[in-house]
Amino acid sequence: AQSVTQLDSQVPVFEEAPVELRCNYSSSVSVYLFWYVQYPNQGLQLLLKYLSGSTLVKGINGFEAEFNKSQTSFHLRKPSVHISDTAEYFCAVSDQGGGFKTIFGAGTRLFVKA
Amino acid sequence: DAGVTQSPTHLIKTRGQQVTLRCSPISGHKSVSWYQQVLGQGPQFIFQYYEKEERGRGNFPDRFSARQFPNYSSELNVNALLLGDSALYLCASSLEQGMSNQPQHFGDGTRLSIL
Numbered sequence: 001a002q003s004v005t006q007l008d009s010q011v012p013v014f015e016e017a018p019v020e021l022r023c024n025y026s027s028s029v030s031v032y033l034f035w036y037v038q039y040p041n042q043g044l045q046l047l048l049k050y051l052s053g054s055t056l057v058k059g060i061n062g063f064e065a066e067f068n069k070s071q072t073s074f075h076l077r078k079p080s081v082h083i084s085d086t087a088e089y090f091c092a093v094s095d096q097g098g099g100f101k102t103i104f105g106a107g108t109r110l111f112v113k114a
Numbered sequence: 115d116a117g118v119t120q121s122p123t124h125l126i127k128t129r130g131q132q133v134t135l136r137c138s139p140i141s142g143h144k145s146v147s148w149y150q151q152v153l154g155q156g157p158q159f160i161f162q163y164y165e166k167e168e169r170g171r172g173n174f175p176d177r178f179s180a181r182q183f184p185n186y187s188s189e190l191n192v193n194a195l196l197l198g199d200s201a202l203y204l205c206a207s208s209l210e211q212g213m214s215n216q217p218q219h220f221g222d223g224t225r226l227s228i229l
Contacts, residue, residue: 036220044204045220046217046218090157101170102218104158105156106154
């Protein structure tokens with residue numbers, strides 16, 4: 001079984017400051033890793049994914065994440081945030097062995113202040 | 115191209131009633147998954163359907179059921195509604211089943227409120 005822990009429920013940050021949203025996972029098998037963003041009253045939108053290869057993954061809207069297998073982490077970063085980045089961010093894992101279930105973390109609310 | 119569409123967008127029901135939620139996947143996508151997102155939490159997996167067959171089920175009671183039609187659209191049914199069923203119900207589609215490296219494309223959800 002897999003589990004995902006997002007270490008911060010809320011992250012307030014000033015505009016143009018850097019931000020890191022932390023995600024740890026637990027799994028007995030190899031996993032694929034994803035970050036999704038959810039704006040108010042909308043569904044989830046994929047930001048980036050780690051499947052294999054380079055541990056540094058670049059996504060949309062200037063976000064990137066780094067896969068650390070030894071620490072079972074997949075932290076999301078952005079060097080300079082905008083007001084429009086205010087949203088809920090979800091880390092998710094799925095089993096590399098195939099299958100159907102994606103496990104989501106509880107989410108981190110990023111609040112960008114002017 | 116249209117994304118994943120869900121209907122209705124909002125729904126209010128009372129305890130004990132039954133509800134049907136609908137989802138149309140992205141054209142060409144054969145797999146549909148349903149998630150329940152309670153306020154303040156991440157989405158919880160309910161079902162996956164592929165080629166009209168149930169391929170996976172999460173830890174939800176038998177009051178929850180679903181089906182997929184030949185055109186790959188899907189319905190989620192919930193019977194004997196409880197207050198705790200109040201949530202945002204999300205539908206997601208992907209090209210194939212069993213390829214967990216494929217990201218899912220989500221609809222905007224149906225907000226279900228139980229009074």
